[in-house]
Amino acid sequence: MELGQHISQRYNEELEDIRNKVLKMGGIVESRSENAIKSLLTRDTALAKSVIGSDTIVDLMEVDIDDDCIQMIARRQPAAGDLRLVFAVGKVITDLERIGDEAEKIASYAKKLAKKKAVGGMHAELAHLSELALQLLHDTLDAFARLDDQQAVTIITKSAKINQEFNSLSRLLITHMMEDSGNIKNVLRITWCARSLERIANYSVNISEHIVYLVKGKDIRHANIDEVLSEYFDDENHALEL
């Protein structure tokens, strides 16, 4: 029994180490995303350059955490319930790494756009979409830190809002292209940035789905969202508020 407790204690410590590493990786990815978006909105070439090519640390962390997960399973041989958690961590870090890639893409376009004449009239919309995407990423990392499955479900419901915003910005970009066909290339660059923002939001939603799975052991990745919501919220208005 004592040995059992000892193993369990060591297991929990190793799990905590892995969780801390994921949080550290998440913090770096969030900061890179913030800087990429800031460089786009403020046309700051130096900031954009600082984001480009500096994702080696994120890449290495993904490999390192994967290895930690495998070593821990091999040593501690956890039961199916705990394995689910470790498996979910493996998928969370892949999505985090890809958010980092999207940040890099935004910074690359920001660098190109900063050299050109500003495309006017859509700054507010782009800033709004950026804010939504960054908030979703932040809330996701927060939900992971606290293993808060209720917050993770709330994030999943918010993703529809992001898609609406993206569609609305897309319409604006099309209007711009039609009115100023000489500037299509730059408007298209902004379109790619908007697409990357949408993808950052989508990856955050994927991570939130993994969080619900690792907390509840329930796979909601492809479940009916209404069923999931009705399970989480007694009061229907709660979901409608979002």
Next chain:
Amino acid sequence: MELGQHISQRYNEELEDIRNKVLKMGGIVESRSENAIKSLLTRDTALAKSVIGSDTIVDLMEVDIDDDCIQMIARRQPAAGDLRLVFAVGKVITDLERIGDEAEKIASYAKKLAKKKAVGGMHAELAHLSELALQLLHDTLDAFARLDDQQAVTIITKSAKINQEFNSLSRLLITHMMEDSGNIKNVLRITWCARSLERIANYSVNISEHIVYLVKGKDIRHANIDEVLSEYFDDENHALEL
């Protein structure tokens, strides 16, 4: 010893079952991708509709295979080397599922585009990019079926070609938008399809990286590609041919 062999035999059987399920899932995803692209190129609304909303089976397979992996680890408690394989399978199926999502996006745009006047003059380029992306997906599934890490590495080197083709098509699309600004919305839809094709290729490359990892136990996801190539090909020309 006999017991050990027995466990190992059962382990191999279960691993083989999982591998067969992944191949089946891959076959479905490949066929969905082919149909989506065919519906786009031939403006076939019925075919596009058959792809849209029919990905439930792929979603369920992802959940099912994940569960098989976890149950097998819990029962057989494989060593770190074999765990790497199972962990890689978990990531392969996530990428397969996302290829299925991109196929669905292409089919949705195909359905919309089939109702509009055809956008002329880029069919050959779009068909060429489609062919490259589908070939990359096919070769990737083939490399997984045969656990052929050398083929997987070859696929990784081919991805640069896809990105070149995508950029070349993008330039053509921009020219089209500038010349026919009344049709920007439809050209943009084709642009989104091209982006999805590029993503199908990128996900295939991700899967190929997982294949090298699961065969060799070496994480090449973020390794220097030149180092990886020099390890695989003595003859430098081999890489240059691609």
